[in-house]
Amino acid sequence: MSESHASPFVSFKAEWIGLEAERRLVRLSQYGADDRGGVTRLLYSASWIDAQQALAAQMAEDGLEVRLDSVGNLYGRLQGEAENEGVIVTGSHLDTVVGGGKYDGAFGIVAGMMALRSLKERYGRPRRSIEVVSLCEEEGSRFPLTCWGSGRILGSYSSAIAATIEDGDGITLQAAMQEAGFANEEKEPIRSDIAAFVELHIEQGGRLEDEGLSIGIVDRIVAQKRATVTVRGRSNHAGTTPMHLRKDALAAAVEMIEKLYRKVNEEGGPLVATVGFMKLVPNTPNVIPEQVTFTVDMRHPDDFVLDNCFAACKAEFNASASRLGLSLNMDLWMDSKSVAMNASLQGLLREQCDRSGVRWRTMASGAGHDAQLFAPFYPTALLFVPSRGGISHSEHEYTSPEELGTGIERLTELLYELGYRNREGNAS
Amino acid sequence: MSESHASPFVSFKAEWIGLEAERRLVRLSQYGADDRGGVTRLLYSASWIDAQQALAAQMAEDGLEVRLDSVGNLYGRLQGEAENEGVIVTGSHLDTVVGGGKYDGAFGIVAGMMALRSLKERYGRPRRSIEVVSLCEEEGSRFPLTCWGSGRILGSYSSAIAATIEDGDGITLQAAMQEAGFANEEKEPIRSDIAAFVELHIEQGGRLEDEGLSIGIVDRIVAQKRATVTVRGRSNHAGTTPMHLRKDALAAAVEMIEKLYRKVNEEGGPLVATVGFMKLVPNTPNVIPEQVTFTVDMRHPDDFVLDNCFAACKAEFNASASRLGLSLNMDLWMDSKSVAMNASLQGLLREQCDRSGVRWRTMASGAGHDAQLFAPFYPTALLFVPSRGGISHSEHEYTSPEELGTGIERLTELLYELGYRNREGNAS
Known part of the structure; x- marks a missing residue:
């Protein structure tokens, strides 16, 4: 066996690793599977609980010490020698959107588990402890808040907020958490011992595929705003009420959404906006x-541009409501700023990619990720693998086994540098 | 007591009668009551079954012979002397829209029961049998078809269709009917013994109130089309998909609905159109x-004008779908022509109103009613009482006791002429 490689990881067979990752992802996708081939795994639902339990069993099989915190974040730990040099954490989120794919979030967890197993088998005990985390929630698909899992780890959310947030059926986050067996106060989620956080994720866009690249090294996550808009008019009979006497809440909402799309299209990329949810009464x-009631999701890499565009749309909405004589309420329930990833970790990833002959690029992330909650507190890296056709949040989401494998190799090598060689990262 | 009145009914106290009607309507509104003061009584639901049973008990108390047919139409009969001169039928529908009012449909049933009780107490057995009917369904709020009750009586629907029609939860009309205890073949709903049909209803619009009138004598019911439009695009991530690469089904639907309202407003009254239902996936x-998926409800008194406007909107929808590269399907599930009411019965009502000093007008009905299914087969009359503020299909629906009472007096007198004096109507 030749030992001439610059990196010990080049000899890994990316496709073979990727096929194992694919098998694990397919198994995990049975929890919350729909009949179209998609996955719906909402926070604290039965399918979510089953999936988290399956991952716990797999982590134990992978030789990791397993624990759950009080909100349902699941950790698998590879214990290190040094007690006071902090913990290297990798992972992503277990929840999905409604009708989502097999890869979004789940891949980062599966990749972390496989990386830790491989590191343990090859190199034994690391210097720093390394953990993989299956974060309980990121998408904001059940409750109107995102990154509940990482947010609790980092103290961005208090536990008190859970009693005030409701899902579409009027169930509070607190009640859902208790129903799922969490919300005990023993294993407090907040941590202060993290030396670095690394997240591997699918791109969910089409740039890597378009450019024939295998890895995206993220330098920045876009700023995002999400708001719920409620337009109130007057219910009346569809046949006996002349058009000019109506207070039709949908006619007003349609005018507002039409203005929103016109404005966003005029501004041009990279601004994006989406109305993904709508509910009529009756x-x-x-x-x-x-x-x-409808939601607006608006994103741009530049905080200032986003603030301006959102304010302009809000003014348009108010103008429509006022002209038509309807009442309007806008609840801005998410307002996250643009977040930079750690420059040293980006440098290390670039070096490793170049040494391994992996084609990569630096890019912004148009999607929010758990990494953006860690980044203000700890050195944080975010890596992408390509998404076929740029498709995500859909049953058509797909990344080839070879590309999955290349991502896992990059993650494994980075964790090796951080955990075994103490390159980069904070001492806690 | 003076006997100088031209009509025996002028001495009735309209307000006293109306207060009794209001008490009955309030009692009935407990079945399906919501916490806003509205009523939701969908076909074959638990609240619908309870309400129909309460009406059956009340009919028996009013001295009527009670029977249910095989689809759940409830009859109260005042037996006449003549066997071969047909039956005079009055009544309306028991079901409501989601969050509807206490008066729509229910008033016509309550009024019929009170009229029959009053006629029986004052004049005993009529020449022709007179029946009040509580029709099982008219609104089309649970299943995508309207007037299931009168449609089955008149043979407009076959029983076979019930297996093919589903509600929003995928329950077939057939299954819902069986669950409610109907769909036995013993008491076949089809009738051929009707001499005349009379329906008393709230106006559901604001013309009578505006003009200070008590009774509307309907000469024509508008033509109506209802269609379900399905726009299919491509699901994708809201953050990573540039605007120009999207196949956003809502953005397309918004453009279509905006065009629809613009076209309808350009055409002007009496054309009306409503998008009342919308569902997004995911x-x-x-x-x-x-x-x-969204519905279009479009109405005009002239069949030709309605056909043209609907076709123009359909062409606009197709143009949008084609330009945006999305697929479009339009299912026209209701296409009812304009229907004229019986001229002789209108004349009789005008005479009676004038004799009693009741202020009335002739008017078209912008709403569909069970009367339009009876009219092509039997002499049919439709009378309106005012709706406060023109509001209907809402918890704010209201008609004063005095106006309810005036309507019941007019109905009672017309039934007297038809049932006791054999004025007008077909011999069966």
Whole structure:
């Protein structure tokens, strides 16, 4: 066996590793599988609980020490020699959007588990402890807040907020958490012992594929705003109410959304905006809608540009509501600033990619990730593998085994440098 | 006591009668009551069954022979002397829209029961049998079809269709009917013994109130079309998909609805159109909508004008879908022509109103009613009482006791002429 490689990892077979990752992802996707091939695994739902339990069993099989914190973040730990040099953490989120894919979030967890198993088998005990975490929630698909898992680890959310947040069925986050067996105060989620956080994720866009690249090294996550808009008019009979006497909440909402899209298209990329959720009351064919609720999701890498565009749209919405004589409420429930990733870790990744002959690029992330909650507190890296056709949040989400394997190799080598050789990262 | 009145009914106290009607309507509104003061009584639901049973008990107390047919239409009969001169039928529908009012449909049933009780107490057995009917369904709020009750009586729907129609939860009309204890073949709903049909209803619009009138004598019910439009695009991530690469089903639907309202407003009254129902898939804030389903309800008194406007909107929808590269399906599930009411019965009502000093007008009905299914087969009359503020299909629906009482007096007198004096109507 030749030992001439510059890196001990080049001899790994990316595709073989990727096939094992794919098998694990397919197994995990049975929890919350729908009949179209998609996955719906909302926070604290039955399928989420089953998936988290399956991961715990797999972590134990991978030789890791398993623990759950009080909100349902699941950790697998590879104990290190040094007690006071902090913990290297890798991982991503277990929850999905409604009708999502097999890779989003889940890949970062599976990759972390496989990397830790491989490191343990090859190199034994690391200097710093290394952990993989399956974060309980990131998407904001069940409750109107995102990154509940990493947010609690970093103290961005208090436990008190859980009693005030409700899902679409009026169940509070607190009640859902208790129903799932969490919310005990024993294993407090907040941590202060992290030396570095590394997240591996699918790109969820089409740039890497377009450019024939295998790895995206993220330098920045875009700023995001999400708001819920409620328009209130007057319900009335669809046949007997002349058009000019109506207070039709949907007609007003349609005008607002049309203005939103026109404005965003005029501004041009990289600004994006989406109305993904809408609810009519009473939602009956022959009744004029009294109330329409819809969400606005708007993103841009530059905080200032995003603030301006959002304010302009809000002014347009108010102008429509006022002209049509309807009431309007806008609840801005997410307002995250643009976040930079750690420069030293980006440098280390670039070096490793170049040494291994992996084609990479630096890029911004148009999607939010748990990494953005860690980045203000700890040296944080975010790596992407390509998404076929740029498709995500859909049953058509796909990354080839070879590309999965290349991502896992890069993650494994980075964790080796951080955990075994103490390159970069904070001492806690 | 003076006997100088031209009509025996002028001495009735409209307000006293109306207060009894209001008490009955309030009692009935407990079945399906919501916490806003509205009523939701969907076909074959638990609240619908309870309400129909309460009406059956009340009919028996009013001295009527009670029977249910095989789809759940409830009859109260006042037996006449003549066997071969047909039956005079009055009544309306028991079901409501989601979050509807206490008066729509229910008033016509309550009024019929009170009229029959009053006629029986004052005049005994009529010449022709007179029946009040509580029709099982008219609104089309649970299943995508309207007037299931009168449609089955008149043979407009076959029983076979019930297996093919589903509600929003995927329950077939057939299954819902069986669950409610109907769909036995013993008491076949089809009838051929009707001499005349009379329906008393709230106006659901504001013309009578505006003009200070008590009774609307309907000459024509508008033509109506209702369609379900399905737009299919491609689901994708709200943050990583540039605007120009999206196939956003909601953005397309918004453009279509905006065009629809612009076209209808340009055409002007009496054309009306409403998008009352909308459903997004997957309906999540951070996912681009893959599919949007919405309904279009369009009405005009002139069949030809309605056909043209609807076709023009359909062409606009197709143009949008084609330009944006999305697929479009339009399912026209209701297409009812304009229907004229019986001229002789209108004349009789005008005479009676004038004789009693009741202020009335002739008007078209912008709403569909069970009367329009009876009208092509039997002499049919439709009378309106005012709706406060023109509001209907809402918890704010209201008609004063005095106006309810005036309507019941007019109905009672018309039934007297038809049932006791054999004025007008077909011999069966």
